[in-house]
Amino acid sequence: MSTPHVPSRLPQVGTTIFSVMSQLAQTHGAINLSQGFPDFAPPPLMLSRVAHHMATGSNQYAMMHGAPSLRVAIAEKVARLYGANYDVEREITVTAGATEAIFCAIAACVRPGDEVIVFAPVYDAYIPAILLNGGTPILAKLAAPDYRPNFSELRQLLTPRTRMMIINSPHNPTGSVWSAGDMAQLAVLLADTDAVVVSDEVYEHVVFDAATHVSVMHFPALRERSFVVSSFGKTYHITGWKIAYCLAPESLMAELRKTHQFVVFSVSHPMQLAIADFMRDAPEFADDLASFYQQKRDHLRAELADSRFRLLPCAGTYFQLVDYSAISEMTDLEFAHWLTKEHGVASIPISVFSPQGSDLRLVRLCFAKDSETLANAGARLRKI
Ligand code: PMP
Numbered sequence: 187m188s189t190p191h192v193p194s195r196l197p198q199v200g201t202t203i204f205s206v207m208s209q210l211a212q213t214h215g216a217i218n219l220s221q222g223f224p225d226f227a228p229p230p231l232m233l234s235r236v237a238h239h240m241a242t243g244s245n246q247y248a249m250m251h252g253a254p255s256l257r258v259a260i261a262e263k264v265a266r267l268y269g270a271n272y273d274v275e276r277e278i279t280v281t282a283g284a285t286e287a288i289f290c291a292i293a294a295c296v297r298p299g300d301e302v303i304v305f306a307p308v309y310d311a312y313i314p315a316i317l318l319n320g321g322t323p324i325l326a327k328l329a330a331p332d333y334r335p336n337f338s339e340l341r342q343l344l345t346p347r348t349r350m351m352i353i354n355s356p357h358n359p360t361g362s363v364w365s366a367g368d369m370a371q372l373a374v375l376l377a378d379t380d381a382v383v384v385s386d387e388v389y390e391h392v393v394f395d396a397a398t399h400v401s402v403m404h405f406p407a408l409r410e411r412s413f414v415v416s417s418f419g420k421t422y423h424i425t426g427w428k429i430a431y432c433l434a435p436e437s438l439m440a441e442l443r444k445t446h447q448f449v450v451f452s453v454s455h456p457m458q459l460a461i462a463d464f465m466r467d468a469p470e471f472a473d474d475l476a477s478f479y480q481q482k483r484d485h486l487r488a489e490l491a492d493s494r495f496r497l498l499p500c501a502g503t504y505f506q507l508v509d510y511s512a513i514s515e516m517t518d519l520e521f522a523h524w525l526t527k528e529h530g531v532a533s534i535p536i537s538v539f540s541p542q543g544s545d546l547r548l549v550r551l552c553f554a555k556d557s558e559t560l561a562n563a564g565a566r567l568r569k570i
């Protein structure tokens with residue numbers, strides 16, 4: 187008896203960089219500024235509501251599309267923030283993280299031969315999901331240092347086979363954000379097409395310098411062709427709970443749910459109820475998140491101001507790109523390994539988000555960390 191040989195569906199894909207770098211940080215006892223997660227606790231009220239719902243018996247399956255109280259809280263939130271009305275029964279689904287929502291949206295829409303436009307640097311979960319569903323990823327370029335969308339390039343990339351475009355603002359890993367003008371241009375660009383949009387807005391509450399998040403939901407012409415995805419992990423410091431949501435017009439959502447119900451069926455019940463309670467009882471938490479993270483961004487930037495790292499702009503997310511070309515000629519992958527092993531700070535090399543390759547000397551640092559962590563990392567990075 188031997189194990190059958192199964193040709194890989196994803197021959198070019200290895201283990202995600204987030205696992206690789208977090209593991210390396212652990213092995214070397216390094217400060218982990220690589221994988222994006224907070225090193226501080228979620229709000230105590232959130233935790234006490236989980237305990238409450240577990241103790242009072244909400245330990246069985248939640249509804250397939252999400253606990254009603256959570257879907258109501260989501261509907262109220264997006265109506266308040268974006269003036270968008272989504273039907274609680276038919277147009278909102280609670281998912282196992284944004285990752286599952288994005289996968290299911292792609293599985294719902296993309297068939298062999300379809301083209302999906304993504305922007306490089308591209309978050310690493312998108313392309314494997316497109317490939318698994320037989321689609322062809324088409325790369326639009328976001329160019330350093332501002333990483334703005336280039337609409338004349340986009341116009342040329344659109345074809346009759348374009349089934350989907352995946353956008354992500356605020357953008358991981360670059361920290362760039364789309365303006366209202368960008369969204370308006372996108373609406374015009376797609377007007378006569380059959381392309382759907384997946385709008386990955388997981389950092390919707392983390393936009394800096396008094397700017398406000400621009401959502402596809404602000405633009406009815408985009409909203410009607412979009413799956414909008416957000417993640418409670420980012421908003422409430424609970425990345426490990428893996429709970430997020432997706433919004434879409436009824437016909438698109440019906441298709442997404444056909445996949446969602448057979449991938450996970452439903453998502454942790456007591457946690458959904460706790461998030462719903464928290465959204466109702468502490469709506470200001472999400473509103474305050476931008477200033478909370480802006481202080482952390484500014485702290486990290488101040489730590490590095492006198493270092494040999496050059497800071498790129500950061501308009502949103504909890505990631506800071508730094509250019510190390512004054513320090514080393516190494517590739518970013520080599521540099522990130524070296525930095526972890528020799529200087530005890532783990533980062534993310536950003537060439538892994540550029541399928542066409544990148545020779546930029548850039549790594550990403552996560553600043554969703556408490557002050558002591560940022561100060562310790564700063565002290566180590568200034569010595570290099
Ligand atoms: N999209 C982006 C841009 C992200 O940064 C992340 C996670 N950091 C995700 C999707 C996945 O979110 P989740 O952990 O909720 O699956």
Ligand code: GLN
Pocket residue numbers: 204205220221222223358
């Ligand atoms: N999105 C997080 C990051 O960018 C990581 C999520 C994950 O590890 N899958 O670091």
